[in-house]
Amino acid sequence: MFAVYRPQYICEVEGLLNNPVYRALLLGDKHLGFGTDKVRAFDETVSPFAGFEESYSKGFEDLYDLLPPARKILYATPNIIAQPKGWQILHEVKGRQFVFEAGDTSASSSFDLVPLREQHVEQMMQLAALTKPGPFGPRTIAFGHYFGIFENERLVAMTGQRLHVQNFTEISAVCTHPGYLGKGYAAALVQHQVNLICSGGQHPFLHVRADNERAISLYQRLGFTVRGPMNFYFMRKQ
Known part of the structure; x- marks a missing residue:
């Protein structure tokens, strides 16, 4: 499909x-x-x-x-x-900023994609701190629909959702432990999110660093196209 x-x-x-x-x-x-x-x-x-x-x-x-x-x-x-x-x-x-335009929304994964719960938050924060996909706090999981891949009870890859904007749902926190790159984990997790979002009648979108060529190539392969720039400013109240 x-x-x-x-x-x-x-x-x-x-x-x-x-x-x-x-x-x-x-x-x-x-x-x-x-x-x-x-x-x-x-x-x-x-x-x-x-x-x-x-x-x-x-x-x-x-x-x-x-x-x-x-x-x-x-x-x-x-x-x-x-x-x-x-x-x-x-x-x-x-x-x-990328928006999903056209792609397979029914492909299944051969990996065991585990729903992530409160008991996984510490591991999720550790993985995010290591891979730096964006800010990830103790309650970021509240955005919902986080899934991960474990090896030997260790969380080695995950992704989830973040911003929910009417008919559009953002895929976020796409990260893989550096020691487990090249196994197809990120592709499987992002594809799963695309399937999940589209099955709910929503349009997937996501954000990526402009210099992250590896991630951009993955997203384009999965059916995302760039919509335009989205710049992020980290600020502190003086």
């Missing part, structure tokens, strides 16, 4: 995925965050992401007032921004 998502939803994508963090905090992941109708942030134990309405010029000012001292945030935007007043940019990552 193949899914094909074409220009009929371009307007919908433009309206939602240009600002996926804020939209997720208003929609599918509202229960994991807090704020106002203009600016919102996730609980820090879930994710450092924070965002605000695209046209709202006081977004960073309101976030400054909303959040506690020294709170770190991750802000995602297709644009290049200057350091906002009251905030220190600690790190900038140039990324790309």
